[in-house]
Amino acid sequence: xxxxxxxxxxxxxxxxxxxxxxxxxxxxxxxxxxxxxxxxxxxxxxxxxxxxxxxxxxxxxxxxxxxxxxxxxxxxxxxxxxxxxxxxxxxxxxxxxxxxxxxxxxxxxxxxxxxxxxxxxxxxxxxxxxxxxxxxxxxxxxxxxxxxxxxxxxxxxxxxxxxxxxxxxxxxxxxxxxxxxxxxxxxxxxxxxxxxxxxxxxxxxxxxxxxxxxxxxxxxxxxxxxxxxxxxxxxxxxxxxxxxxxxxxxxxxxxxxxxxxxxxxxxxxxxxxxxxxxxxxxxxxxxxxxxxxxxxxxxxxxxxxxxx
Amino acid sequence: xxxxxxxxxxxxxxxxxxxxxxxxxxxxxxxxxxxxxxxxxxxxxxxxxxxxxxxxxxxxxxxxxxxxxxxxxxxxxxxxxxxxxxxxxxxxxxxxxxxxxxxxxxxxxxxxxxxxxxxxxxxxxxxxxxxxxxxxxxxxxxxxxxxxxxxxxxxxxxxxxxxxxxxxxxxxxxxxxxxxxxxxxxxxxxxxxxxxxxxxxxxxxxxxxxxxxxxxxxxxxxxxxxxxxxxxxxxxxxxxxxxxxxxxxxxxxxxxxxxxxxxxxxxxxxxxxxxxxxxxxxxxxxxxxxxxxxxxxxxxxxxxxxxx
Amino acid sequence: xxxxxxxxxxxxxxxxxxxxxxxxxxxxxxxxxxxxxxxxxxxxxxxxxxxxxxxxxxxxxxxxxxxxxxxxxxxxxxxxxxxxxxxxxxxxxxxxxxxxxxxxxxxxxxxxxxxxxxxxxxxxxxxxxxxxxxxxxxxxxxxxxxxxxxxxxxxxxxxxxxxxxxxxxxxxxxxxxxxxxxxxxxxxxxxxxxxxxxxxxxxxxxxxxxxxxxxxxxxxxxxxxxxxxxxxxxxxxxxxxxxxxxxxxxxxxxxxxxxxxxxxxxxxxxxxxxxxxxxxxxxxxxxxxxxxxxxxxxxxxxxxxxxx
Numbered sequence: 001x002x003x004x005x006x007x008x009x010x011x012x013x014x015x016x017x018x019x020x021x022x023x024x025x026x027x028x029x030x031x032x033x034x035x036x037x038x039x040x041x042x043x044x045x046x047x048x049x050x051x052x053x054x055x056x057x058x059x060x061x062x063x064x065x066x067x068x069x070x071x072x073x074x075x076x077x078x079x080x081x082x083x084x085x086x087x088x089x090x091x092x093x094x095x096x097x098x099x100x101x102x103x104x105x106x107x108x109x110x111x112x113x114x115x116x117x118x119x120x121x122x123x124x125x126x127x128x129x130x131x132x133x134x135x136x137x138x139x140x141x142x143x144x145x146x147x148x149x150x151x152x153x154x155x156x157x158x159x160x161x162x163x164x165x166x167x168x169x170x171x172x173x174x175x176x177x178x179x180x181x182x183x184x185x186x187x188x189x190x191x192x193x194x195x196x197x198x199x200x201x202x203x204x205x206x207x208x209x210x211x212x213x214x215x216x217x218x219x220x221x222x223x224x225x226x227x228x229x230x231x232x233x234x235x236x237x238x239x240x241x242x243x244x245x246x247x248x249x250x251x252x253x254x255x256x257x258x259x260x261x262x263x264x265x266x267x268x269x270x271x272x273x274x275x276x277x278x279x280x281x282x283x284x285x286x287x288x289x290x291x292x293x294x295x296x297x298x299x300x301x302x303x304x305x306x307x308x
Numbered sequence: 309x310x311x312x313x314x315x316x317x318x319x320x321x322x323x324x325x326x327x328x329x330x331x332x333x334x335x336x337x338x339x340x341x342x343x344x345x346x347x348x349x350x351x352x353x354x355x356x357x358x359x360x361x362x363x364x365x366x367x368x369x370x371x372x373x374x375x376x377x378x379x380x381x382x383x384x385x386x387x388x389x390x391x392x393x394x395x396x397x398x399x400x401x402x403x404x405x406x407x408x409x410x411x412x413x414x415x416x417x418x419x420x421x422x423x424x425x426x427x428x429x430x431x432x433x434x435x436x437x438x439x440x441x442x443x444x445x446x447x448x449x450x451x452x453x454x455x456x457x458x459x460x461x462x463x464x465x466x467x468x469x470x471x472x473x474x475x476x477x478x479x480x481x482x483x484x485x486x487x488x489x490x491x492x493x494x495x496x497x498x499x500x501x502x503x504x505x506x507x508x509x510x511x512x513x514x515x516x517x518x519x520x521x522x523x524x525x526x527x528x529x530x531x532x533x534x535x536x537x538x539x540x541x542x543x544x545x546x547x548x549x550x551x552x553x554x555x556x557x558x559x560x561x562x563x564x565x566x567x568x569x570x571x572x573x574x575x576x577x578x579x580x581x582x583x584x585x586x587x588x589x590x591x592x593x594x595x596x597x598x599x600x601x602x603x604x605x606x607x608x609x610x611x612x613x614x615x616x
Numbered sequence: 617x618x619x620x621x622x623x624x625x626x627x628x629x630x631x632x633x634x635x636x637x638x639x640x641x642x643x644x645x646x647x648x649x650x651x652x653x654x655x656x657x658x659x660x661x662x663x664x665x666x667x668x669x670x671x672x673x674x675x676x677x678x679x680x681x682x683x684x685x686x687x688x689x690x691x692x693x694x695x696x697x698x699x700x701x702x703x704x705x706x707x708x709x710x711x712x713x714x715x716x717x718x719x720x721x722x723x724x725x726x727x728x729x730x731x732x733x734x735x736x737x738x739x740x741x742x743x744x745x746x747x748x749x750x751x752x753x754x755x756x757x758x759x760x761x762x763x764x765x766x767x768x769x770x771x772x773x774x775x776x777x778x779x780x781x782x783x784x785x786x787x788x789x790x791x792x793x794x795x796x797x798x799x800x801x802x803x804x805x806x807x808x809x810x811x812x813x814x815x816x817x818x819x820x821x822x823x824x825x826x827x828x829x830x831x832x833x834x835x836x837x838x839x840x841x842x843x844x845x846x847x848x849x850x851x852x853x854x855x856x857x858x859x860x861x862x863x864x865x866x867x868x869x870x871x872x873x874x875x876x877x878x879x880x881x882x883x884x885x886x887x888x889x890x891x892x893x894x895x896x897x898x899x900x901x902x903x904x905x906x907x908x909x910x911x912x913x914x915x916x917x918x919x920x921x922x923x924x
Contacts, residue, residue: 382690398887410678
């Protein structure tokens with residue numbers, strides 16, 4: 001019963017807070033947002049979104065802001081950790097209890113795990129987690145799911161590979177959890193040192209079939225969705241560890257041609273050299289469409305949470 | 309005669325520029341802004357506020373921006389001293405004569421005393437002083453007055469203590485001047501090295517009864533309003549001086565319980581450890597309500613100065 | 617035939633892309649924008665401008681943003697090179713293919729020559745070059761032309777001197793090219809080491825009469841328009857070269873009095889000491905009016921390119 005789902009005033013902290021039914025509802029509302037994303041609207045006129053980015057992420061920040069503007073709302077915020085009251089020693093709960101007076105909803109990006117959850121405990125207005133620590137990035141996971149469903153017509157029944165840095169990359173943790181609600185086969189392809197965290201695997205292994213491997217070439221022919229991530233230098237405690245694994249997976253035209261014709265290739269961006277630019281014009285490449293999908297999914301969340 | 313008060317096009321530079329009648333009028337208009345602050349409006353549609361923050365202050369900047377958005381206007385600006393034309397050697401008057409072409413009103417934060425006054429001399433559009441040097445912060449003083457009146461129903465007749473750094477903190481200078489227009493008793497509680505500047509005391513001592521003291525505990529039972537400030541490390545010329553006085557006043561549940569039942573506790577925020585978090589949920593704690601009040605007071609000023 | 621001119625969806629990369637007829641059309645639309653710049657409008661409601669400033673320029677960025685707001689649109693963007701995805705190694709084409717999903721039009725400022733052209737090749741939405749490398753700054757050139765025409769009633773027949781750094785200053789390159797489409801006499805006044813680049817002179821010398829000289833005093837009495845630039849320390853490879861030429865030209869009341877009564881004095885701002893402040897109040901000084909003209913010209917371009 002779609003109409004019994006309650007999103008008004010809800011915090012969006014972790015993808016794990018959502019049932020399959022709720023995720024399907026968000027994806028359905030996202031589809032309804034497509035024409036509004038093209039034309040704009042006044043649906044959230046007079047509503048204010050605060051984007052509080054204690055860790056810079058231009059891509060995610062502008063996506064939230066564009067989503068709010070396309071719904072007719074407006075935005076305030078800051079773009080990096082250099083927020084002055086924090087430099088003066090203010091804690092997160094005081095910052096939140098200040099900003100909740102300025103805005104109707106807060107998108108929070110913070111380097112510490114648990115920060116979005118903490119913020120939600122103190123806030124009178126809803127918190128949207130725009131990335132916290134290395135663990136959670138729920139809106140990214142939702143836009144990934146939306147992209148898969150939009151491109152493949154379904155999520156159930158697909159063979160989906162997550163490739164690259166599965167240890168430090170926060171998008172793959174949220175995505176793996178979300179995918180575990182669907183009837184899929186999951187392939188986790190990474191170097192030994194970048195395997196998916198045991199906690200994540202343990203929490204989903206009873207719900208989906210999981211194959212872990214180092215070898216990408218071997219599984220390419222079987223899969224329907226290839227989700228590759230950047231190996232993020234900045235998250236490695238040790239540069240030597242980084243240099244051992246950087247560039248270990250590279251997708252080029254040869255990779256693509258060895259896959260199914262209707263394989264789709266996703267990437268959370270920004271990319272380095274994981275995907276050769278020659279791939280950009282193939283029908284398989286869907287990573288820039290994902291950016292658009294991020295707008296419509298975030299519009300859906302703003303719409304639902306603000307009860308418009 | 310309220311209707312004879314002229315605010316249209318006026319610069320808001322110093323709290324000392326206002327008569328008691330004018331302050332009362334601003335507080336009255338602020339009250340009228342409360343429902344608009346909740347629901348938003350189109351009153352200042354097509355008006356642009358420029359927030360020029362040569363010194364970062366996220367809290368104050370976002371307060372001005374939210375006030376403008378809630379009135380239906382829009383904003384442009386910069387958030388820190390790193391403004392490029394200044395780095396290229398431009399002086400403040402040229403910057404102002406540029407920005408006045410972009411905006412209908414300018415909120416200026418600048419580290420130098422007298423900067424807002426100078427800007428107003430050059431500007432064709434009204435200047436709102438959002439903090440200049442260590443002296444003036446008129447919108448903060450107005451939101452403090454508004455909070456006192458809203459919470460206590462009046463300002464006259466109250467016993468009000470300003471506590472902490474009375475020397476470097478610019479909010480207490482503006483507030484002390486503003487309070488001197490009312491029939492109050494003023495307590496100035498600070499360490500010897502952080503006493504209120506003699507110039508401020510001299511200018512108001514003929515208008516209000518002033519008690520200066522180091523001891524907070526002694527005066528707590530008598531007062532109606534306790535306004536405590538952060539001792540601002542960044543304003544001390546000498547770190548050794550700072551370490552002598554840091555943490556000298558701390559408000560906890562015991563402090564609160566020794567005061568009147570209807571004592572109210574204010575703080576301009578951000579706080580460090582001047583107020584224990586256990587105090588946050590007491591009815592005396594009004595420092596987060598102050599943040600909201602800052603929005604409505606700034607809305608009132610934008611409304612009045614832009615002649616809407 | 618004005619109505620056959622097509623601007624919808626067009627990139628604004630270089631002033632050299634425009635015919636004289638097109639420039640005249642832009643200037644005419646700019647004139648129509650004057651009342652809208654004063655009162656605001658809803659013409660571009662629901663349109664989003666992204667200001668991507670990889671090189672900071674507060675003046676130009678806020679001019680584009682104010683122009684968009686005055687047309688009823690809204691803005692997103694970043695103000696300096698510190699954009700995070702670029703720090704993570706992203707190339708410009710990927711950034712553009714991301715932002716084109718967020719915005720209807722992009723104003724791009726970038727330190728590399730050719731960057732705006734490259735961006736336009738990848739972008740589905742129009743690119744407005746807001747300054748690329750040391751070569752191109754087409755919207756500045758258009759606002760200079762607009763100012764000349766507005767103040768003098770015409771461009772044809774005028775004697776126009778470009779003075780100062782003609783080598784590194786990008787505004788004078790674009791302006792010289794634009795002026796070459798008109799029937800003017802051009803004076804290029806600079807120290808030997810800062811002469812106009814040979815490539816620029818060669819490309820226009822068949823179209824306009826050019827006089828190159830070091831001596832400003834000599835030509836002052838003859839000219840109608842004096843366009844002086846800042847000698848930009850930051851563009852000199854060698855500080856010793858800078859110190860040889862800094863302050864070589866200075867305009868004061870004496871300079872002004874030796875010129876024609878209806879001489880006009882322009883400067884792209886920010887200025888250092890090229891123009892004494894005593895000149896600011898003379899009728900000849902038009903450099904702050906130029907700032908306003910920059911708004912109306914950018915409004916005209918947003919209006920034309922977005923096909924409103």
